[in-house]
Amino acid sequence: MGTTTSTQTPAGTDVPVATLDRARVQLDVSGMSCASCAARVQTALNKLPEVRASVNFGTRVATIEAPAGIDDTVLCDVVRKAGCDASPREAGTARIDDPDADHARSLMLRLAVAAVLFVPLADLSVMFAVVPSTRFTGWQWVLTALAAPVVLWAAWPFHRKALRMARHGGASMETLISVGILSASVWSLYTVFSSDHTVTATGIWQALVGSDAIYFEVAAGVTVFVLAGRYFEARAKSKAGSALRALAELSAKDVTLLLADGSELVIPTDELAEQHRFVVRPGQTIAADGLVVEGSAAVDMSAMTGEAKPQRVHPGDQVIGGTIVLDGRLVVEAAAVGADTRFAGMVRLVEEAQAQKADAQRLADRVSAVFVPCVFVIAALTAVGWLLAGGGANQAVSAALAVLVIACPCALGLATPTAMMVASGRGAQLGIFLKGHRALEATRAVDTVVFDKTGTLTTGRLTVSAVTAEQGWDGEEVLALAAAVEAASEHAVALAISASAPRHAEVEDFRSTPGRGVSGVVGGRAVRVGKPAWIASSGLSPTLTAARRTAESRGETVVFVEVDGQPCGAVAVSDTVKDSAADAVATLHARGLRTVLLTGDNAASAGAVAARVGIDEVIADVLPDGKVDVIEQLREQGRVVAMVGDGINDGPALACADLGMAIGRGTDVAISAADVVLVRDDLTTVPVALGLAAATMRTIKVNLVWAFGYNVAAIPIAAAGLLNPLIAGAAMAFSSFFVVSNSLRLRNFSSVPHHR
Template structure:
């Protein structure tokens, strides 16, 4: 299903056009396309690299004209395919890109090992060379510096056409310069140099840099592969949301017959039937039937909602029992479900603007290297040196500036942190989390399934005089075993061996009754059980106390007399209070944000130590609440697990998803927490901070090495082996510093993070 044109309600004279843009390899590409489109008169454009969708408000430009503009920038564009449509569910360009990078990485890594060994031996010990040695090195290097490195060349060429430069530009020039210089050594016939002693061999070693060109290719390909894989997982949020929607709908025809048709063809005011276990296809009003509906996808509320005639229902929710006839009031893009998909898309657009640290360095470093190389070559020419000497100096500057350690700094730290995090149950999905974590000052928690277990359980049982709690629970369980209600499930689970029941009757919205051991037992709302009769003070006190905590309270009557009270609640996780306390010790503000009612939310907040509560909010209101905090200058981390948390996780500066949660939440988050214990939340923040500190140290060292070595090369003092050794040491420092993350682990509460990050 395509939707190239979407009317913007706020701009009557404008059309909203969405394009799928392909060929973008980094966030800088998205900014380039966005800049190109915004230069057009009457056009406002925003390009989301995460979803590869360009959203354009245009007063007069046609879709074909906008596609041509994108193609002029060096990319391809076509009318947007809706993520909720059948065609868009399986589309994952990031996964395809990651697979392509992995193939190139494997080939490059396999060839790099023998190439590095042979290049070093032949450079230092010319006598080890044999006829055809140069062709052997060339054969090993050729696939790496051509096919494997092609993704860097293609981006660099596109940058050149747009008169810009990025890390790919420096990588490409460095690879080509190292390869050119090396080939001039290995393929041009030279007599082996006569050397006397090891030191003279070092000083007179030949300029063979093929292992540098290959090493840069391998290391940077590794970084790009992990980045592409992370983006593929991020995009899965939209595909998971799309999979939740109803694919087909049973339409009720005027003559009473039923017709099954694709959900996308449903029209407003058409009536459709929903049976137990089916997903409601559109927003609407119930015209016939009653049923319990699981609304957790939209509200996060653990307790199912009972729908009756004239009640409104929301598309994407699931009918648990009963049969409903619904009249559609909103279909397609107008439903709340479609709005949730758009919320995730729009929130991920904010993520796409975050740049990796190395890219920001390259924005200044790349032009500076080219300028230094040009100045150095010109100076040597002016001083009277020949063109060959000047050219060798220029190549020397470009080779020594080749970002071997710079390209390794981030992916190496990420790989070590990912491995250590996996051991601890923490998965950091990408660079954005690391850039954000240092400034997080507010942590927002969902309630159901995050702070709580996400399932109703019996909390307390109160018996009136003459009865005991075990008896009350056993009798209630005997009757509720015949019911499918969530409250019934909790009561039955608390007493799993009920006695037989007969004459079972369910009264919709009130409760159930039946005969157990010759006694009439009823379980239901207190008002239904008691009616106008006298209420036992003990039971009334239990009811008031339970409702004050936001719990569901049911009464149990025996032969028409109220004899017990049972409270049902979603139990708070044992680790929640300790996790909140740990975050507060780190100076972080904590907020509870939930779709549940105010009383239940405040009860949970008081139990775990959260001071600020925002309750009764739907997914779009959660996004508004997160955005409101960000607008006030706060950096927000969101912890959640439900489908309804997906947009909020994507909108927050940092999203943390409980690993047992839904695919939507996991796909939209930046950090995935596999363990169910909430103690892992502060630990995940600590690991991300430690990883960021390591990456920064790596980048400072790698960048400092280039800054110190470039003047040596510009002065014509570059010695191949010394330069190679310096590059190797630089890479060794980056690797060893990154490996320190393997020692990361839980620390005593009295200690701070500083000694972990050093």
Template sequence: MCAVVSADLASAPPAERVRLAVSGMTCAACSARVERRLNKLDGVTATVNYATGIASIDAGAVPVEQLCAEVVAAGYTAEPAASGGSAFAPSASGQAEVVDLRRRMCVALVAFFPLADLSVMFAMVPSTRFSGWQLLLTVLALPVVLWSAAPLHLRAVRNARHGGVGMDTLVSVGVLTATLWSLQAMYLRPPRTDTPDGVWAAIWSSDSIYLEAAAGVTAFVLAGRYFEARARRTAGDALAALAALAAHEVTILTRDGREIIVPTAELGVGRQFVVRPGETIAADGVVIGGASSVDAAAMTGESVPVQVRAGDSVVGGTVALTGRLTVEATAVGADTALSGMIRLVEQAQQGKARMQRVADRVSAVFVPIVFALAAATFVGWLLLGGGTDRAASAAIAVLVVACPCALGLAIPTALLVASGRGAQLGIFIKGHQALEATRDVDVVVFDKTGTLTNGRMRVVAVGTDSFAEAEVVRLAGAVEAASEHAVAGAIADHARAAAELDPVEDFEAMPGLGAQGRVLNRQVLVGRPRLMTERGLLVPDTLAAEADRHARAGRTAVLVAVDGRVAAVVAVADTVKDSAAAAIERLHRLGLRTVVLTGDNEHVARAVAAEVGVTEVHAELLPHDKVTVIEQLRAAGHRVAMVGDGINDGAALATADLGLAIGAGTDVAIAAADIILVRADLDTVPDAVELAHATLRTIRGNLMWAFGYNIVAIPIAALGWLNPLVAGAAMAFSSFFVVTNSLRLRRVRPGR
């Protein structure tokens, strides 16, 4: 089986394309800009992955230097990415970006609240002003406008240099315009001394001081960017976790029999290397000496370690548990099965990363239109004789009221609240893509081992023939306690739970068959029926029938012989989780189809599926087979959710429309998934689906409000019916509505 894994996964075409690591991208629109720039070159086809920061390019005859120059010309930086496996690795710069955004956001929020109160009060009620009030407002506003908003200004300048505009441009211009107009109103105009009669009179006749709008826009936009950056930084963790599985060093055998430790990069095809117990196998190969139990769950999903000996194939990234192996390498570097799996995950994530947020998709049209409307408003009022103040007031009102705070908050605030509610329910939602993917999910695919089952072998039944069960279990447990096999461990744990184990003498392990030893002067033999046959022992009909029944049910049947007489059959199995059947039933009630995909054998898979209520089973699958099944379901028009926990599930989780990983699973599965189920309780699967649906509905409502608000508010501002102060308040109210609507997610109760 392992040989097939290596051959098929490694046959996935290695990336012959040029790969560039692109820095400086801040949104999906940035990756689209780089992609368009590269694709304008003759013979070049490029795809830019915003999540990983990697541009994959079929470059034709275009040199790498020219490709990098094109990226720089678009306003970003680029350098050739590392070859082989994944080019992505978490960087300190990603964390620095998150920390910097959080710091700037906090400064903006701290200054905004007193600034909002004082700015409104001084603008509307001149009698409250005191000597130096202008300096107080300036000291509060400038750190926000100049320092906190600096990244927005810099990106606006960079966009302008390269002939583009975006949301950063609109925010920057709106903030700076409101600030400059407010400063000239405070310092260059004669102060008002009258006190308007009534609130509305105070509003309409207030001075043109809009510093609270400038600070509020900055604070709210930075909050949205912070939550986005924090989520984006983890987007490539699956690739880094997969790459971390590979061994960094390998012990090679020289022609004179010496053992030398070298970096795995120096290992070539045909070279022999040594794997000791507990070490990771460095490359795909064939065992030419020794025997060992190998944990192959990372690549095959098999719940029981695989016994390998001379002539068997092994896969890089798996772990030798017991004996020492001598292996001849058949595939190394980018040609190994592990590298093939890395490419599968990377390719799957490439497609997901191209999903752009609604705000980014409309920015190319929305921002120029707002600027045009603001300019037209200013000119129109001048032509109509409204005066400079009136024209500037209306134009600033258009810019301020159109600032996309609600649009920027629509997704992050809903995600934040959903994440908090999800944490209470044992669910972690990674990002907007996970929620969008649930829209039409109609098939839920489950891995078996560690997902539907507990992932641990346990004794589920003991049958005896003329022997006391407790005595047989104690004797068998004593022998198995000296073995490292997973089945032996289950029997030893079962015996140890009842009584203290006796010491074993003359212990001998027989790989692939069983073990024997002397306990309390009694000869005990524990192993497969084949071992009993080879020793010439007669298996009683009742025990043979019981062993056959367990085998048909997908359990491992182990026979125990005491003093040359077969005394008992012990059934060992990976038990089904208590919550599995109820979770499957809830999914069926939601109208979802369920499927089981597993690397285990057909009998085991169907037995588990029948117990939990799933009728569609695909067994004995390798990692790329799981990907194939999911792709076939998607090609048939289905939206597929995948639930898994193992390394071998990483590619399938990334390929599915929605990946859900059991939190107790491997780092690779968790990193590749869209939703993490913190508890092993499978009730969290339907809970996650319901919470995701509720969150998606909330996001849609937020976006509808944000767009509807702009459609209504911008014309009103352009007609001069909105004082910029009122425009700022309207903008703030739109953000308040979005936040309040998102907070409703705290009351979501899945299953009710």
């Protein structure tokens, strides 16, 4: 430990800190409604002495490097003073709960109530304002009763956030929304309950200009539209955070500990320590990285390495936590547990990759820090200006309120979610699921598409590709004999061979030789099926030798078949390339995109698949963390990378790439980490998805430009007193209508990819 000193924090508390030792602390942060909130919390934390902090708005996690002696409660207090809540968390672990989903459900209830009340409120407000003769006794109370639940209860999340920000001397978009809603409501109450409601103007335009300033429908409309935007945003963030939750759910929760006397004890995985021995049975997940000390079994490694074939392990072999035992019983000695396991490293990779993406904040969040205070200043100056000009208090308040109302980001709240909704609907028709908009900013500049192999370019299912029979033997007979013996085995190659010849004789005296092959008696003949080195001990003919060389040059697995001591044939097993792969790659090349095959499989298999589909660049034998390194290297070269994958091992790379694209039949983790999910198992949707993503991003940008442009143009008109409340409400409605209409254009997006 380093020397310890006493440091005075902003809170006025003496906190012992270590000047030499530093610690990495993580906090779960709640109450952040936009990226500017994350930036404010990050700034507050970085003001502490010797503290470096980074706040991830997407995962709601603050990662802090601080002196080793600092108390977590001090860090949490700083976060609370910045307007949010925080609690300590263990580094490298993922949240099981989903706060964004809970928030979305709460918003949905408020949105439903607000929308139901808004429709009659808007109709009555317009009717009473323009046609005073329709008013009846108590009409004011009817409007108030309809508006109160909307502007008070439904809009409460905005009011609560605005109050919290005000207590800490800050302002956000919620402040503007809250003040606009409350100001419109208060002025409406004053208007409808005042004694004079006579409208003397004649003609439609004169009636509109001279009508009463009833703002109830405007206040309710702002509430409904912004709630809708926040609801869809919460749903999107819930999807974004599900990658870490999927990883957490995948890990083993309990482990069977083997005691010294040979008895077994089931304990939580958290209590497992290094050098503990634990038992893993078929179908169970290995709880920690370690060494096999007893037993033999086939282990599904695809989750961690991307290999299509299960790997058979024996005493002395290493196993990885998070993989699944398919057959046999293993006794494993734990070598790495908890945060030190490879599985925990995977969680950290996904989390860190998502944190990199969160740095690209939306345009609305980037300008809100300037936009909100500017609107308040303009509204105040408007009121003062009218008073100095002798316009009277009513005119001053009316003009200032018009500025607040017209500046409320109604269209701004719809700009992104409506485009995403329409694009998602159109994408579903095309077999594409767009999950979020942050990474879509890079789609127009994507110049490199990286493909995983197993399960992405290939089907991920082993099949018999060729059968070579020795002279005097029939290929079908050789395959039937091999299938009869392999039917008793659980090995992936055995399953492929037995499935290729469903009608075969029964095997007797079956035996499995680990690492070599299987043997048995079929129809009175001794049959052995296994690796070339095992069968070749009795000699191979040139025919079988050539068959082996040809198959292995294609990256296929070859087993030989021996009957009564004589080799009689060779069976080649391969992972079939998808029919759509070559067309998809050709289309990408036609658009001028660079393609790369990135896989954990061996170089021979990867090269063979790449040659089939037309990919020139191959990077093989790469582990999950290595895939992230490759993606980062490509980006450092100035490339804008789209990653296409399907496995758990692809999750970090999908999250790290500028655009992650997951095959819909892949694992939940890959689908959760990606930005675009290809629902149909058809790779021709890759170029189509890139086009749809780019079109969606263009639409969002146009919507945002219109929303901000509308405010910039409308605020001076409102400040000049030229906007009657009804006209302001109509302008706001038109702005929203434009944003929605522009988004609906995505329904006509063509499924035919266009060349550049």
